[in-house]
Amino acid sequence: MHEGKQALKSKLTKAVSKFDRVDLANLPTPLQKLENLSSHLGGPTIYMKRDDLTGGLTFGGNKTRMMEFRMPPAVSQGADIIVTGFAVQSNHARQIAVAARKLGMDVLIVSRGDHVENMPEIQGNLFIDLLANARVKILDIGPKEQSAAIEREVERLKSEGRNPYETGYSDEHLSAISYANCYLELEEQFEEKEISPDYLYVASGGATQAGLVLANKYIQSSMEVRGINMVDWVEDIPARISGIANEAAEELGLDFHVDKSDVVNYGDYLGKGYAKPTEKCIDAIRTTAGTEGILLDPVYSGKGMSGLIDHVENGPLKPDDEVVYLHTGGVPELFCETELFNLEDQIELGG
Numbered sequence: 602m603h604e605g606k607q608a609l610k611s612k613l614t615k616a617v618s619k620f621d622r623v624d625l626a627n628l629p630t631p632l633q634k635l636e637n638l639s640s641h642l643g644g645p646t647i648y649m650k651r652d653d654l655t656g657g658l659t660f661g662g663n664k665t666r667m668m669e670f671r672m673p674p675a676v677s678q679g680a681d682i683i684v685t686g687f688a689v690q691s692n693h694a695r696q697i698a699v700a701a702r703k704l705g706m707d708v709l710i711v712s713r714g715d716h717v718e719n720m721p722e723i724q725g726n727l728f729i730d731l732l733a734n735a736r737v738k739i740l741d742i743g744p745k746e747q748s749a750a751i752e753r754e755v756e757r758l759k760s761e762g763r764n765p766y767e768t769g770y771s772d773e774h775l776s777a778i779s780y781a782n783c784y785l786e787l788e789e790q791f792e793e794k795e796i797s798p799d800y801l802y803v804a805s806g807g808a809t810q811a812g813l814v815l816a817n818k819y820i821q822s823s824m825e826v827r828g829i830n831m832v833d834w835v836e837d838i839p840a841r842i843s844g845i846a847n848e849a850a851e852e853l854g855l856d857f858h859v860d861k862s863d864v865v866n867y868g869d870y871l872g873k874g875y876a877k878p879t880e881k882c883i884d885a886i887r888t889t890a891g892t893e894g895i896l897l898d899p900v901y902s903g904k905g906m907s908g909l910i911d912h913v914e915n916g917p918l919k920p921d922d923e924v925v926y927l928h929t930g931g932v933p934e935l936f937c938e939t940e941l942f943n944l945e946d947q948i949e950l951g952g
């Protein structure tokens with residue numbers, strides 16, 4: 602490695618370390634070689650960065666890493682309740698909820714639902730939210746109306762004398778900084794293992810990829826970051842990602858810019874829409890569980906892996922490439938979707 606890269610890594614490490622953090626995640630997460638999956642696919646050597654194991658809090662995921670950077674402002678404001686949103690089965694909301702509880706705060710989740718007149722199934726992430734004692738309000742709204750709904754709840758809580766703190770899409774630069782830090786963590790693991798992967802795949806259309814791209818470009822790494830998008834309400838994903846990366850770079854005090862053209866993100870694995878599993882995603886989940894015993898989810902990490910597997914089977918990946926898949930978590934939701942997998946055939950009843 603040439604000296605320039607080392608010096609840039611030190612500068613980035615120093616810039617990140619200036620931010621307040623709370624201790625919530627199990628870090629560093631393992632970087633594991635997936636021998637069985639690689640040989641099953643007859644393809645490139647695949648490593649997995651296990652950010653599904655960030656959880657010292659319940660199940661992990663990418664947001665647990667992010668909460669280490671996003672919770673300090675709430676703590677210093679003396680907040681007594683965290684308000685957030687997202688979908689009813691949101692991993693993001695679950696990780697915010699358990700982080701808030703760990704830090705002694707109440708939680709209000711303002712979710713968006715489809716059939717709000719019906720009680721939802723209490724499973725997966727929602728089950729964990731409720732067990733952690735969060736209050737959950739489910740409203741008939743879309744992602745675009747959610748900020749206003751959350752704002753109304755924040756105002757209502759203030760008028761009742763509470764000290765609410767809202768976290769969600771407004772502090773994505775802090776989420777991105779946590780993933781710039783994850784990139785640095787990966788670089789250390791590459792050095793330890795004496796490997797130099799060509800590609801880093803991740804299921805993201807936002808802050809996760811933004812942080813990775815920021816660090817990747819800043820330290821002038823030769824590895825390419827490839828995102829797989831799974832949201833259907835953002836028109837221009839590369840613009841969103843570069844925007845978050847630039848906000849993070851500014852907060853970090855780096856004189857540095859990420860262009861939209863620096864962002865490689867594939868939209869081809871979304872299928873019919875957000876949270877609508879595809880055949881390829883279902884196959885990817887079965888293949889990964891069946892070869893490695895690692896669980897992926899039907900909304901994010903399974904779709905991401907379906908993109909990686911498709912790139913192995915149909916290009917552009919080549920057999921001698923080295924690839925890292927960053928597992929962003931999401932596992933609780935898998936248990937809400939067991940019917941997708943037609944697993945009854947594997948059960949034999951009787952003696």
Ligand SMILES: Cc1ncc(COP(=O)(O)O)c(C=O)c1O
Nearest residue numbers: 692806807808809901929930931
């Ligand atoms: C499991 C999982 N993976 C990936 C993502 C995508 O993260 P982002 O697009 O915010 O980077 C999320 C977001 O909630 C998630 O829960």
